[in-house]
Structures are given as structure tokens and as C-alpha cells.
Amino acid sequence: MRAVDAVYEKVTAKNFPKGPDTLAYGHRACQGCGEVLALRLLLKSLGTDFIAVSATGCMEVCTSTFPQSSWRIPWLHVAFENAAAVASGVEQAVQILRKKGHLPRDKRIPVVAVAGDGGTADIGLQALSGALERGHTDFIYVCLDNEAYMNTGIQRSSATPFGANTTTSPAGSHSKGQHTWKKNMPAIAAAHGVPYVATASPAFHLDLMNKIRRAAAVEGPAYLHVYAPCPTGWRMKSELSVESSRLVVNSRIFPLYEVLDGRYIINRKVDNPIPVADYFKQQGRFRHLKPEDVEKIQARVNQEYENLVKLAETFPA
Ligand SMILES: Cc1ncc(C[n+]2csc(CCOP(=O)(O)OP(=O)(O)O)c2C)c(N)n1
Numbered sequence: 036m037r038a039v040d041a042v043y044e045k046v047t048a049k050n051f052p053k054g055p056d057t058l059a060y061g062h063r064a065c066q067g068c069g070e071v072l073a074l075r076l077l078l079k080s081l082g083t084d085f086i087a088v089s090a091t092g093c094m095e096v097c098t099s100t101f102p103q104s105s106w107r108i109p110w111l112h113v114a115f116e117n118a119a120a121v122a123s124g125v126e127q128a129v130q131i132l133r134k135k136g137h138l139p140r141d142k143r144i145p146v147v148a149v150a151g152d153g154g155t156a157d158i159g160l161q162a163l164s165g166a167l168e169r170g171h172t173d174f175i176y177v178c179l180d181n182e183a184y185m186n187t188g189i190q191r192s193s194a195t196p197f198g199a200n201t202t203t204s205p206a207g208s209h210s211k212g213q214h215t216w217k218k219n220m221p222a223i224a225a226a227h228g229v230p231y232v233a234t235a236s237p238a239f240h241l242d243l244m245n246k247i248r249r250a251a252a253v254e255g256p257a258y259l260h261v262y263a264p265c266p267t268g269w270r271m272k273s274e275l276s277v278e279s280s281r282l283v284v285n286s287r288i289f290p291l292y293e294v295l296d297g298r299y300i301i302n303r304k305v306d307n308p309i310p311v312a313d314y315f316k317q318q319g320r321f322r323h324l325k326p327e328d329v330e331k332i333q334a335r336v337n338q339e340y341e342n343l344v345k346l347a348e349t350f351p352a
Pocket residue numbers: 070091092093094114115116150151152153154155179181183184185186187192
């Protein structure tokens with residue numbers, strides 16, 4: 036089956052999933068946390084018939100302080116580096132249990148690995164690459180990207196954007212903050228030739244939920260890269276979390292797109308982008324940047340968006 040033909044029930048405002056959250060309240064995430072918002076949307080869109088595997092990071096620490104847990108579904112906490120490896124093992128176990136008749140043969144049970152940007156782009160990259168390459172049928176990997184190692188105190192990761200101030204890329208007289216460009220994880224995932232790769236932002240919640248559903252319906256590995264604001268680490272007012280999730284898309288910094296069997300769809304074309312400076316304004320981590328730094332970043336954003344448009348024109352879905 037082609038990824039583009041995968042059948043799933045679309046979430047709309049009218050049929051938005053009802054009932055209690057499968058990620059229970061009472062977790063310890065900060066006010067305005069974009070990761071926990073994305074996680075709730077993920078759980079709402081999949082219901083109860085799936086298994087989650089969490090790498091350590093904010094979402095594992097905040098939701099599972101012993102002896103309590105917010106997870107009302109089967110859930111495994113694993114190490115920082117091996118969420119994808121464990122999820123592939125669980126996926127194989129589920130397939131074997133189905134084959135032996137211990138689980139319904141006609142029902143698919145997705146296994147979802149959840150990790151932060153550090154757990155994905157840095158320490159977990161090898162495990163993720165292996166899982167994508169092996170082609171597990173019911174494997175979904177979700178990266179919650181808050182652009183630094185937040186759980187351990189705002190250290191930079193390879194997904195931290197150029198210029199951002201973190202505790203290990205501090206801005207000062209000898210440094211402008213992060214001096215490397217953000218690693219392009221969706222492109223790396225797509226280069227594995229998996230059937231489904233997508234980006235999502237919690238400000239576009241139906242788009243995010245439907246991408247999760249599509250990922251579950253596709254046969255083969257799926258990778259979802261979710262932008263997840265962290266007011267604490269970004270030195271941003273907590274009430275601006277959703278707004279920043281919107282601005283990052285509308286500035287073309289984080290375009291929403293899907294790669295289905297190697298074919299590209301830009302889900303939200305941004306014809307009149309807002310300047311990146313407007314997105315930066317809300318966040319203390321960019322406050323030190325000079326106009327010439329912002330110009331350099333704007334040029335890079337323009338170039339990357341143009342590259343994506345070319346891909347979508349060359350390989351349309
Ligand atoms: C091998 C190993 N190294 C370091 C750590 C400490 N550690 C736990 S979570 C974390 C950072 C997680 O960052 P990220 O994956 O981006 O998730 P976030 O907390 O930002 O959601 C680190 C360094 C660890 N648990 N294991």
C-alpha cells in the first residue's frame with residue numbers, strides 16, 4: 036500500500052475525540068509547555084490502542100514521578116538513547132503475538148517512540164536510523180523538538196537554532212550563542228526512504244492530529260517532527276507558547292510538510308511570511324542578536340524554504 040493511500044478517520048472540529056485524556060492531568064510540566072500540549076494531542080488522536088516508549092527527557096520526567104504516572108495506556112520508560120531500538124523490539128513482539136493468535140489478527144497496534152530533540156538528533160540518532168532502515172510496519176517515531184536539552188538545564192543540542200542562547204552556547208562578548216545551524220532531522224529521516232515523514236506544530240492542532248493518524252495508518256516506519264515551545268528554556272512568557280508555534284510556521288522557519296513515499300506536500304504555503312525578527316522578539320534566547328545576525332538567519336530561512344518548494348515542485352505527491 037502506498038502511504039498516500041493509507042486510510043484513516045480524519046479528526047475535525049466536529050468529531051474531535053471526546054472523553055478523558057489518556058495523558059492525565061497532574062503531571063509536572065511547566066505552565067505553557069509545548070511538549071506536553073503536543074503529547075496530549077498525540078494521545079487524543081490515537082485513543083487507547085497503542086503502546087508508547089519514552090526516552091528520558093522532560094516528558095518522561097514530568098509525567099512519571101514514581102509512584103505516579105500520567106500515562107493511561109501501556110507505556111515504557113527507556114534510556115536517553117534507545118527509544119527507537121526498544122520500540123522496534125516491542126513492535127516485533129506485537130507482530131509475533133498477533134501471529135500466534137494472542138492478539139487480534141485484524142487489528143494493528145502502533146508502537147510510538149517519543150523523544151526530545153537531544154534524544155533524537157544527538158544521542159538516539161543511531162537507534163532511530165536502524166529502526167527506520169529495518170522497515171517496521173507499525174513503528175512511529177515522534178520527536179518533540181524544544182531545541183535544547185531542557186530536562187537537564189537548557190544545554191544546546193544539534194537541533195538548537197543558530198544564534199540561540201543556551202547554557203552551553205552562551206551569548207556574550209566572545210559568542211553569539213549557538214554557532215551551528217539546526218540539524219535537519221525530517222530530511223535525515225526522509226533520506227532513509229521511509230513511507231512517511233511529516234512536520235507539525237501544536238498551533239495547527241488538527242493538522243498535527245491527522246498526521247499522527249496518517250502515521251498509524253501507513254504500513255512501515257513513520258517519523259513525525261513536532262515543534263514544541265519551551266517557555267522556561269526560551270525565556271518566553273508561558274502564554275505565548277501557541278502563538279510562537281504559529282509564528283514559527285508563518286515566518287517559514289518551520290514549514291509544515293509531509294513526505295509520502297518520497298513525494299512532498301507543503302501543507303501550509305506561506306506566501307507572505309512574517310519576518311523572523313517578529314518570531315524572535317518574544318523569546319529571550321534571541322535577545323542579544325544584532326540586526327546583521329538576524330539578516331543572516333533570514334537569508335538562511337529564505338533559502339531553506341525555497342529548497343523545500345523546489346522539492347515539492349520536483350517530486351509532487
Ligand atoms: C546516557 C545519558 N546521558 C545523559 C543523560 C541525562 N539526560 C537526561 S534527559 C537529558 C536531556 C534531554 O533533552 P531532550 O532529548 O531534548 O529532551 P527535553 O528534556 O528537552 O524534552 C539528558 C542530557 C541520560 N539520562 N543518559
